Amino acid sequence: GAGEAGWWLGASHWSRYSLGRISPRLSTKAIVTVSFPGILKATKYRDRCLQVTLLQTKTRGSADCLYLNIFVPHGLSVSSNLPVMVYLFGGAFLLGASNDLAILGDSLYDGKEMADRGDVIVVTVNYRVGTLGFLSSGDARLPGNYGLWDQHAAISWVRRNIRKFGGNPDNITIFGQSAGAASVSFQMLSPYSKGLFRRAITQGGVALSPWALQTNPMALTKKIARKVGCWRSDEDEMLSCLKVSDPVGLTMAGKIDIMLLLGKGVVMDLLELAPVVDGDFLPDEPMKLFPNAAQFDYLAGVNSMDGHIFAGVDVPSINSEKANTTEEQVKGLLGGLTKEKGNAAVASAFGVYSVHWGSVPQPDVVKKTVADIETDFLFLVPTQIALQLHANNTNACRTYSYLFNMKTRIPGFPRWVEAEHAEELQYLFGKPLSTPLVYFPRHRDLSRYMIAYWTNFAKTGDPSKGDSKVPVPWPPFTRNHQPYLIINHRMNKYSVSYDLRSYYVDYWTRTYSQMSAAHTSEEPQKLTPGGMEDGNESLD
Incomplete structure (x- = not known):
């Protein structure tokens, strides 16, 4: 036996271990870990947490879902004291799993390649999503953030037990993408994470992203209550009804209704279920919690067109060869954001983003601008703010910034499209190496580079230093010096650049943030890339 809920399976390249069970209904943050007598034959993945399907038509998964997967590199002898990397999946806080998106028989998040090539232990974990993971009343009656507590419990379990698998509990790195990246960011900011892990990596998302925080949770909870027949004028009665409601019905009530768009608003408005400032796990607005993150080494970045897939929904003409994108459509998008x-x-933002168009803008230039707007607003600018705040607050830890811009492999998109949202994951998890027939040599080069940088960072806190060779040294991001690494298959000394899109970052963080609100409201507003009003925090 290896302690609570953990067992060594020396004959297996990777193994899976129970994290615990939860009530199928809306529950408190308490999670009970269970023991298992003897050796657990961990030969298949367990169910994902109960959630809507990608098409939002039904549910899948189970309430018995809090399991984790441990990928241990196996050589001629059992390793010891290995760095540990814990991955948090993305999926808009609405769907996803630790073994999501099977590619040619293997999960996208299969950790074997990273574990073997980087000589690290990789752990992937499940956590509650959707209504059961993030519904909140905004107070102690239904505090929310259950999915974040699940992640915290998983990281805590790893710290207590990973030594039995050859891991070093004092050298844990958490990393994630999209909502998983925002989750990593929230874990960094929470006071409950003090001393729990050592380093963190966010890919395409941070706690400051405008989609990452629900600022009016009770309004959403009332909407969910109406859908499941729990609406009551008395809020306590309504919440009591929700707590005993059918979990499948509750989950379906949290689905995204794509038909609500119909050319009005933006996709971001539909992403309603998200973490909240609960006064506990997140005791204050994320912007004010960065002193808590100063204890961690931090590596963060975005894909060059993280926003393209969302822009293609908001302004469909950008992906059409036959239709031009008009100035009115660009202004409509900016109006929604x-x-x-x-x-x-x-008017102000349009002037900033159209300044390079010329008197007769090329159609592709206008279309790419739409993708750039959403990439900046949803991903790049919030990440740059997070990097700056981390560098400003830390003395002993390091900060690193990157831009991943490998051209997309997704067929059918225009030629100007570079790296889509989540497209870096196939390289990080070594798909070009494990399934080489569907990739080219350049993709295998890129995969080796990313695995080397990420696992070196997990080992030493410096992505350039470790057991794996890298194509170019990656300089740290500091308070007054802001280099970033451009990641693709052609990496050399010119892959280091400076002040990533600083013209646009300055616009959103300074000019935009100082504009007066269109109306006053007693409700706190969503944090935007320019959400630095009222002197909450300075980047200077």
């Missing part, structure tokens, strides 16, 4: 600031913000 900046509606809390009003028409003045639309």
Whole structure:
């Protein structure tokens, strides 16, 4: 036996271990770990947490879902004191699993290649998503953040037990992508994480992203209550009804209704279920919690077109060869993103993003601008703010910034499209190496580079230093010096650049943030890339 809920399976390249069970209904943060007498034959993945399907038509998964998967590199002898990398999956806080998106028989998040090539232990974990993971009343009656507590419990379990698998509990790195990256960011900011892990990596998302925080949770909870027949004028009665409601019905009530768009608003508005400031796990607004993150080494970045897939829903013409994208469509998108600031913000932002068009803009230039707007607003600018705040607050730990811009492999998109949202994951998890027939040599080169940088960082806190050779040294991001690494298959000394899209970062963090709100409201507003009003925090 290896302690609570953990067992060594020396004959297996990777093994899976129970994290515990939860109530199928809306529950408290308490999670009970269970023991298992003897050796657990961990030969298949367990169920994902109960969630809607990708098409939002039904549910899948189970309430008995809090399991984790441990990938241990196996050589001629059993390793010891290995660095540990814990991965948190993405999926808009609505769907996903530790073994999601099977590619040619293997999960996208299969950790074997990274574990073997980087000589690290990789752990992937499940956590509750959707209504059961993030529904909240905004107070202690239904505090929310259950999915974040699940992640915390998983990381805590790893710290207590990973030594039995050859891991070093004092050298844990957590990493994630999209909502998983925002989750990593929230874990860094929570006071409950003090001393729990050592380093963190966020890929395409941070706690400051405008989609990462629900600022009006009770309004959403009332909407969910109406859908499941729990609406009551008395809030306590309504919440009591929700707590005993059918979990499948609750889960379906949290689905995204794509038909609500119909050319109005933006996709971001549909992503309603998310973490909240609960006064406990997140005791304050994320912007104010960065002193808590100063204890961790931090590596963060985005893909060059993280926003393209969302822009293609908001402005479909950008992916059409036959249709041009008009100025009115660009302004409409900006209006949807900046509606809390009003028409003045639309005119201001349009001027910033169209300044390079010329008198007769090329159609592809306009279309790429739409993708850039959503990439900046949803991903790049919030990440740059997070990097700066981390560098400002830390003395002993390091900060690193990157831009992943490998051209997309997704067929059918225009030629100008570079790296889509989540497209870096196939390289990080070594798919070009494990399934070489569907990739080219350049993709295998890139995969080796990413695995080397990420696992070196997990080992030493410096992505350039470790057992794995890298193509170019990666300089740290500091308070006054802001280099970033451009990651693709052609990496050399010119892959280091400086001040990533600083013209646009400055616009959103300074000019936009100083604009007056379009209306006053007693409700706190969503944090936007420019959400630094009222002197909450300075980047200077």
